[in-house]
Amino acid sequence: MQNYAQLTEELKARSIKPSLQRLLLLNYMHTCHTHPTVEQIYADLAAQGHALSKATVYNTLTLFVQKGLLRVVNLDRSEARYDVLACDHGHFVCECCGAIYDEPIDFDKLNLIFPEAGSVNQRDLFYRGVCKRCLSKE
Numbered sequence: 001m002q003n004y005a006q007l008t009e010e011l012k013a014r015s016i017k018p019s020l021q022r023l024l025l026l027n028y029m030h031t032c033h034t035h036p037t038v039e040q041i042y043a044d045l046a047a048q049g050h051a052l053s054k055a056t057v058y059n060t061l062t063l064f065v066q067k068g069l070l071r072v073v074n075l076d077r078s079e080a081r082y083d084v085l086a087c088d089h090g091h092f093v094c095e096c097c098g099a100i101y102d103e104p105i106d107f108d109k110l111n112l113i114f115p116e117a118g119s120v121n122q123r124d125l126f127y128r129g130v131c132k133r134c135l136s137k138e
């Protein structure tokens with residue numbers, strides 16, 4: 001768990017007013033690395049005794065995404081998941097358990113710039129497979 005002074009600075013650096021709810025959510029995202037959905041975040045915080053409404057959770061996450069603190073990971077046929085790693089990276093998705101793993105990628109080396117399509121704001125790369133944890137169960 002990061003201390004709240006640090007989290008407050010992180011919010012201020014992105015010109016976000018550091019309310020208690022925002023600090024709670026940012027702290028949660030820093031400690032949870034499973035790419036949670038709004039539903040999971042809401043349920044986890046409720047279980048920890050924090051009664052944030054689902055709308056508050058959603059609105060705060062959206063604000064964090066707009067300000068570049070979080071990014072949205074969209075997998076086909078599933079709801080949006082949130083990721084605290086705002087920098088570009090790739091994902092490995094386990095087809096057995098649905099876990100999502102982060103992987104640093106040097107996107108510049110791929111040299112994909114899409115000059116015909118427009119300007120790029122976010123780069124994603126998804127690999128699918130079976131994770132080590134699931135493999136060891138087989």
Ligand SMILES: [Zn+2]
Pocket residue numbers: 094095096097098099130131132133134135
């Ligand atoms: Zn797995």
Ligand SMILES: [Zn+2]
Pocket residue numbers: 035073083085089090091101102
């Ligand atoms: Zn990620």
